[in-house]
Amino acid sequence: MSTVVTLASGRIRLRAWRDEDREPFAAMNSDPRVMEFFQSGLSRAESDAMVDRIQKHFSEHSFSLWAVEVPGVAPFIGFTGLAVPRFSAHFTPCVEVGWRLAFEHWGRGYATEAARLALGYGFATLALSEVVSYASATNLRSRAVMERLGMRRDPADDFDYPTIPEGHPLRRHVLYRLGADSYSAPVVDE
Numbered sequence: 527m528s529t530v531v532t533l534a535s536g537r538i539r540l541r542a543w544r545d546e547d548r549e550p551f552a553a554m555n556s557d558p559r560v561m562e563f564f565q566s567g568l569s570r571a572e573s574d575a576m577v578d579r580i581q582k583h584f585s586e587h588s589f590s591l592w593a594v595e596v597p598g599v600a601p602f603i604g605f606t607g608l609a610v611p612r613f614s615a616h617f618t619p620c621v622e623v624g625w626r627l628a629f630e631h632w633g634r635g636y637a638t639e640a641a642r643l644a645l646g647y648g649f650a651t652l653a654l655s656e657v658v659s660y661a662s663a664t665n666l667r668s669r670a671v672m673e674r675l676g677m678r679r680d681p682a683d684d685f686d687y688p689t690i691p692e693g694h695p696l697r698r699h700v701l702y703r704l705g706a707d708s709y710s711a712p713v714v715d716e
């Protein structure tokens with residue numbers, strides 16, 4: 527099994543998943559506030575299967591969705607990281623940056639700070655030329671993170687998420703892009 531790199535900034539640690547994360551992860555995946563912009567919440571088995579896929583992605587790509595820890599606050603608040611989408615669209619293959627945090631940890635800037643760590647790794651270490659992010663058009667909190675990161679949306683990139691049925695209100699998605707040339711690394715305090 528490959529070793530998962532840990533990334534750290536002022537308040538945040540992006541680290542390998544631990545078995546103890548599975549329970550709080552399942553709890554957030556069954557919270558309707560966290561899952562508002564997904565077709566449904568996840569059962570414990572579906573949540574565990576997602577952790578298994580995240581681990582597999584780490585061994586295949588050396589990056590994935592890291593577990594997010596806020597030392598002194600909580601050992602696990604959700605995930606943030608980089609992933610290769612499994613579906614096909616006009617912008618794939620690509621690497622996306624994504625996030626999902628437990629409701630009680632929203633509104634503190636943790637998602638943006640964690641995403642900056644992941645983007646820094648993607649551009650500086652993996653030498654990616656571009657990272658994308660996407661969300662249901664109505665997921666304004668997630669879009670606000672993309673905008674805080676300096677990502678840009680071109681309405682011509684909007685798309686219908688392939689596994690969401692026609693007519694479903696979450697089907698229309700917006701795509702944001704960030705090129706390596708327009709990414710400025712934050713000052714990281716290790």
Ligand SMILES: CC(C)(COP(=O)(O)OP(=O)(O)OC[C@H]1O[C@@H](n2cnc3c(N)ncnc32)[C@H](O)[C@@H]1OP(=O)(O)O)[C@@H](O)C(=O)NCCC(=O)NCCS
Nearest residue numbers: 560625626627632633634635636637638660661667668671
């Ligand atoms: C999307 C999601 C991660 C955004 O979380 P968030 O906490 O709103 O985002 P940030 O970490 O960037 O925090 C920004 C907020 O923290 C506030 N904040 C407080 N202290 C801060 C600090 N020290 N530094 C920066 N921001 C701070 C900001 O003012 C901002 O507040 P606002 O929402 O009132 O404008 C979260 O809503 C979530 O997990 N949603 C469910 C899952 C989901 O939809 N994922 C995306 C699928 S595409």
